[in-house]
Amino acid sequence: MSPQQFEKLCRRVYDLCGINLKTGKEELVHSRLNKRLSALKMDTFEQYFHYLDNDREGKEVIWMIDALTTNKTSFFREIRHFEFLRDRILPNLREKKLRIWSAACSSGEEPYSITMMLAESLPNFQSWDIRILATDICTKVLEAANQAVYSADLLEPIPPAWRKKYFVPADEAKMTYRIVPELCRLVRFGRLNFMDRFPMKGPFDIIFCRNAMIYFDRPTQENLVGKFYELLAPGGYLFVGHSESLTGANHRYKYIQPATYQK
Numbered sequence: 001m002s003p004q005q006f007e008k009l010c011r012r013v014y015d016l017c018g019i020n021l022k023t024g025k026e027e028l029v030h031s032r033l034n035k036r037l038s039a040l041k042m043d044t045f046e047q048y049f050h051y052l053d054n055d056r057e058g059k060e061v062i063w064m065i066d067a068l069t070t071n072k073t074s075f076f077r078e079i080r081h082f083e084f085l086r087d088r089i090l091p092n093l094r095e096k097k098l099r100i101w102s103a104a105c106s107s108g109e110e111p112y113s114i115t116m117m118l119a120e121s122l123p124n125f126q127s128w129d130i131r132i133l134a135t136d137i138c139t140k141v142l143e144a145a146n147q148a149v150y151s152a153d154l155l156e157p158i159p160p161a162w163r164k165k166y167f168v169p170a171d172e173a174k175m176t177y178r179i180v181p182e183l184c185r186l187v188r189f190g191r192l193n194f195m196d197r198f199p200m201k202g203p204f205d206i207i208f209c210r211n212a213m214i215y216f217d218r219p220t221q222e223n224l225v226g227k228f229y230e231l232l233a234p235g236g237y238l239f240v241g242h243s244e245s246l247t248g249a250n251h252r253y254k255y256i257q258p259a260t261y262q263k
């Protein structure tokens with residue numbers, strides 16, 4: 001890929017989904033897209049761009065975004081947010097109702113960690129009105145999230161007693177485990193691009209948007225946290241990744257503790 005072609009691709013990806021590919025990402029982008037070119041039997045990126053330009057149904061764009069997003073996640077990643085949920089949010093709820101949005105949920109570890117923490121912490125958990133919306137731009141991770149099946153090694157961060165309670169064997173030979181239906185039923189997955197208008201009305205009590213904004217520039221981050229603000233209930237919380245501090249950014253939230261903000 002020539003520097004001009006890379007530049008063109010960066011602009012395109014930025015306009016589509018806010019992701020800033022620039023700084024040192026050439027190698028990664030190249031190798032991810034090269035596989036696609038081979039599958040489509042194309043020799044040059046010029047051909048691929050032409051193909052993208054004529055992609056009326058938008059299927060190739062979805063494929064390209066799937067290939068370029070970084071979806072690293074894990075159960076109970078950045079545990080302090082889950083502890084804050086357990087110790088500071090749940091004990092202060094006035095109603096037995098919770099609306100949570102796991103924005104940029106990747107393959108589902110984040111929303112399912114939330115369900116486990118709720119099941120463990122709420123008295124009479126089954127009697128609560130709980131809905132968790134989990135969205136991502138990447139269709140491939142959403143498919144995995146909907147399956148709710150994880151290999152044994154991915155379950156390591158989960159306390160053994162919780163693993164026993166909240167997972168059942170899926171495929172014994174492959175050592176995979178499935179989240180139990182009583183937790184799955186709380187989560188609804190959907191594809192959503194942060195750059196688009198948000199179709200949901202809210203209000204949410206908590207929004208998790210962790211480790212996605214790191215790929216966005218400051219104006220895109222500010223715009224996004226502004227959109228979240230509109231959908232949060234008064235007093236609602238926004239959790240961002242611990243490397244995504246809003247310090248110095250233009251926003252209306254009250255700072256609570258690192259990576260934790262309140263409306």
Ligand SMILES: C[S@@+](CC[C@H](N)C(=O)[O-])C[C@H]1O[C@@H](n2cnc3c(N)ncnc32)[C@H](O)[C@@H]1O
Nearest residue numbers: 017069072073104106137138193194210211212
């Ligand atoms: C590194 S993962 C973080 C997953 C999880 N929140 C966590 O902290 O473990 C970042 C996710 O952001 C998603 N993402 C990137 N750009 C997006 C956009 N414009 N709209 C929605 N999701 C996006 C990616 O597809 C990816 O799954």
